[in-house]
Amino acid sequence: xxxxxxxxADLRKSFGPTQVLDGVSLELNAGEVTVLMGANGAGKSTxxxxxxxxxxxxGGTITLDxxxxxxxxxxxxxxxxxxxxxxxxxxxxxVALDVATNxxxxxxxxxxxxxxxxxxxxxxxxxxVAARMGLEVDLNAEISALSLADRQMxxxxxxxxxxxxxxxxxEPTSSLSSAEANRLFEVVDRLRERGxxxxxxxxxxxxxxxxxxxxxxxRDGRIxxxxxxxxxxxxxxxxxxxxxxxxxxxxxARDGAHTIFSAEHLRIADHARPFSLGLGDGxxxxxTGLVGVGKTALAxxxxxxxxxxxxxxxxxxxxxxxxxxxxxxKAGVFLVAKDRAxxxxxxxxxxxxxxxxxxxxxxxxxxxxxxxxxxAVAREAISELGIxxxxxxxxxxxxxxxxxxxxxxxxxMSQPASLFILDEPFQGVDIAARRDIANKxxxxxxxxxxxxxxxxxxxxxxTADRILVMSEHTIVGEHRxxxxxxxxxxxxxxxxxxxxAA
Amino acid sequence: MTLRDFAIRYGFLxxxxxxxxxxxxxxxxxxxxxxxxxxxxxxxxxxVLALGVTxxxxxxxxxxxxxxxxxxxxxxxxxxxxxxxxxxFVAVVTCLVIGVVVGLINGYLIVYMRVPDLLATLxxxxxxxxxQRIPTEGRSIATGMTLPDGSTANGTFxxxxxxxxxHRFDFFLPNLIPVSVVVLLVLAVLIWFFLEYTRFxxxxxxxxxxxxxxxxxxxxxKAYKIWAYVISGVFASIGGILLAARLGRGDIASGNNLxxxxxxxxxxxxxxxxxxxxxxxxxxxxxxxxxxLLQGLTMMNAPYYTQDFVKGxxxxxxxxxxxALSNKGRT
Numbered sequence: 001x002x003x004x005x006x007x008x009a010d011l012r013k014s015f016g017p018t019q020v021l022d023g024v025s026l027e028l029n030a031g032e033v034t035v036l037m038g039a040n041g042a043g044k045s046t047x048x049x050x051x052x053x054x055x056x057x058x059g060g061t062i063t064l065d066x067x068x069x070x071x072x073x074x075x076x077x078x079x080x081x082x083x084x085x086x087x088x089x090x091x092x093x094x095v096a097l098d099v100a101t102n103x104x105x106x107x108x109x110x111x112x113x114x115x116x117x118x119x120x121x122x123x124x125x126x127x128x129v130a131a132r133m134g135l136e137v138d139l140n141a142e143i144s145a146l147s148l149a150d151r152q153m154x155x156x157x158x159x160x161x162x163x164x165x166x167x168x169x170x171e172p173t174s175s176l177s178s179a180e181a182n183r184l185f186e187v188v189d190r191l192r193e194r195g196x197x198x199x200x201x202x203x204x205x206x207x208x209x210x211x212x213x214x215x216x217x218x219r220d221g222r223i224x225x226x227x228x229x230x231x232x233x234x235x236x237x238x239x240x241x242x243x244x245x246x247x248x249x250x251x252x253a254r255d256g257a258h259t260i261f262s263a264e265h266l267r268i269a270d271h272a273r274p275f276s277l278g279l280g281d282g283x284x285x286x287x288t289g290l291v292g293v294g295k296t297a298l299a300x301x302x303x304x305x306x307x308x309x310x311x312x313x314x315x316x317x318x319x320x321x322x323x324x325x326x327x328x329x330k331a332g333v334f335l336v337a338k339d340r341a342x343x344x345x346x347x348x349x350x351x352x353x354x355x356x357x358x359x360x361x362x363x364x365x366x367x368x369x370x371x372x373x374x375x376a377v378a379r380e381a382i383s384e385l386g387i388x389x390x391x392x393x394x395x396x397x398x399x400x401x402x403x404x405x406x407x408x409x410x411x412x413m414s415q416p417a418s419l420f421i422l423d424e425p426f427q428g429v430d431i432a433a434r435r436d437i438a439n440k441x442x443x444x445x446x447x448x449x450x451x452x453x454x455x456x457x458x459x460x461x462x463t464a465d466r467i468l469v470m471s472e473h474t475i476v477g478e479h480r481x482x483x484x485x486x487x488x489x490x491x492x493x494x495x496x497x498x499x500x501a502a
Numbered sequence: 503m504t505l506r507d508f509a510i511r512y513g514f515l516x517x518x519x520x521x522x523x524x525x526x527x528x529x530x531x532x533x534x535x536x537x538x539x540x541x542x543x544x545x546x547x548x549x550v551l552a553l554g555v556t557x558x559x560x561x562x563x564x565x566x567x568x569x570x571x572x573x574x575x576x577x578x579x580x581x582x583x584x585x586x587x588x589x590x591f592v593a594v595v596t597c598l599v600i601g602v603v604v605g606l607i608n609g610y611l612i613v614y615m616r617v618p619d620l621l622a623t624l625x626x627x628x629x630x631x632x633x634q635r636i637p638t639e640g641r642s643i644a645t646g647m648t649l650p651d652g653s654t655a656n657g658t659f660x661x662x663x664x665x666x667x668x669h670r671f672d673f674f675l676p677n678l679i680p681v682s683v684v685v686l687l688v689l690a691v692l693i694w695f696f697l698e699y700t701r702f703x704x705x706x707x708x709x710x711x712x713x714x715x716x717x718x719x720x721x722x723x724k725a726y727k728i729w730a731y732v733i734s735g736v737f738a739s740i741g742g743i744l745l746a747a748r749l750g751r752g753d754i755a756s757g758n759n760l761x762x763x764x765x766x767x768x769x770x771x772x773x774x775x776x777x778x779x780x781x782x783x784x785x786x787x788x789x790x791x792x793x794x795l796l797q798g799l800t801m802m803n804a805p806y807y808t809q810d811f812v813k814g815x816x817x818x819x820x821x822x823x824x825x826a827l828s829n830k831g832r833t
Contacts, residue, residue, distance in 0.1 A: 303718075305717075305718070324720075324722070325717060325718055325719070325720045326720040326721070326722060328720075329719075329720040330720075335718065337715075337718045342712075342714060342715075343712075343714045343715050343718055344715050344718070345712065345715060346707075346708045346711045346712050346715055346716070347711060347712065348707060348710075348711040348779055349707070349708065349711065353704070357704075357705075357708060357715075357716075357719045358719040358720050360701035360704055360705065361701055364700070364701045367700045367701050367702060368699050368700055368701075369699060369700065369701050369704055411719075
């Protein structure tokens, strides 16, 4: 086999005290699609940003065609022949301009660029670029009139105009429909035939099955697995990505008492298979699955943020169809949303004000908020959950991630729930805080159904009585957390049994 | 508490006290009840508008239309009484309705039409500046004016309405406190209590700080935003009523500075007590600060044309307090 075109060796990068990339080595071969898999926070984006010239590396070497490659800027990386198409499609195109200008945008900058802008030559160059890629988009169209897939095609076509040796696609299908994704795959096939070395970052199993020649898995800043031999070992890759540290925690799996919440033939995405779901009193059910399989969509459907596309929900024996979050809360369905910084914390509010937020109407007298009650509730939560802080009036910014998350959980535990949903409650939470939260959930589980959405399998195994597996916006497997068949579980996460079902 | 914290928290109030002491020593008559009342009266209308715009700042918005809402209300009051020959009650209700309607339209444009707040209210500002001139073909309204159809306007400002601008309550001294100052104080206490102590005020702050989190906590975010613009519109129309009552006519040339002065007061309020966020107490202090400074300088014979310069300088200093010194201002 020929030498790899692109070789990364012992790449290191840290942000402050956090080591994000801890000695990553990776090789890309010409005419081959290498898929890089990794969970959130594994370091994929950092890797991409270093390679595309956005970040400097702390250590390690990168060579392109045997020569040292250290781009000073994104433009530098592109000139050297390493082109990146970023995850956010609209970062790749300028919406205010037309297709022709977008295709030739790079030529407007740099030392060779002319002072005046000649529309005719722009159009001529754009035609060349489009023809080479087989791009069938009206060159005069405004980008804003194009679909996301077409915008992405434009971004890729422009990238390819540089005749790159290495193309990096960062989760390119994350906002495309399956038909649009198929068009993208054809383009990737064509580029592979032309001998481009492609690094394809994704955790969509259907993409990976369709495209991968090799799979490399990244976890906690290290390469944890390389899969070369055909047929590719997809389950092994998922296992390597999620980590083999799975240890059996001491969970005495309980069975739910009478059903509190049930859903029949629920459908949460177009073309997704409807599924049914029952949650019992006192049990904790974890729903696990890769990123982008619809976990958050399901959480938001249960909480009234979005309406289901089909099916019925039932809560405590009554039909349940919340039109808003306020209705869900009133019915006793609470959600600790994922990504607390974006959708949980009010950063201008202190600890106790953050804690009381959803239930101000319940504790207020004549609409006046009684601070004494608020603070008493907060003090109780602090001691119950072991929140490390000075007083209940602390700024949220002074708390650690784990303690911030405890406040978010405590916010919703101050009132009794029928269905308590937590979406990725352990993200950015240290081990100690994670144990505290999990223990508290198990202790207080009586009288409600608890549903947690987690990507990390460990977290599900450590916390839940029952584990459901989601894939392609539907539920594909169920396990009682007593003697779980890990192989079957991993196979379901990797989407294996969908073939039979479809 | 470090010295720096102390400076951030009390620096602006200390500056205010310092100014009062300085002017009291440097001029005759600054430290008198009459002068104090005069300062309050000079900032009453600006202050009422500033309190209203504070509500929109709290939900993360902005209202540039307040100045023109106030002048439109003033013209409407004059039109209702002088040309339509109605009584004071009808005039006041008309003004308040204008405030509510403009607030609802602003809120609708911003929340449902997704027009950015500055642009929507800028558009509304122009619209109202033009609209208030159409019924009288661009002329000011006063008793005895000639109407477009050639007849003469015979209505008058009713005594009750004029009292809103001219009556003074006894307070230790006879005829001391004007109605406008009482209105300012009452509205200040009301909006302060509303924002600081009720669940609605708390939720408005939550909406302004993180709308997504507020929505996931069950808040009707859109309704809160619209209500904030209604509050702003109503306060501005109350300011317009006071202006009409003070002038006794519908003067198209008045109220030019209202918008900038009141926005400045609300922004200066960010610096008071190190809040680094819109707050009613700060807004009231901000309005007073500008009033005291201008009054003091006037009594020290500073020329009138330096006033805007002084206001601008105060605003810049206050913004430095808010954004550079306080950690809260950093994102």
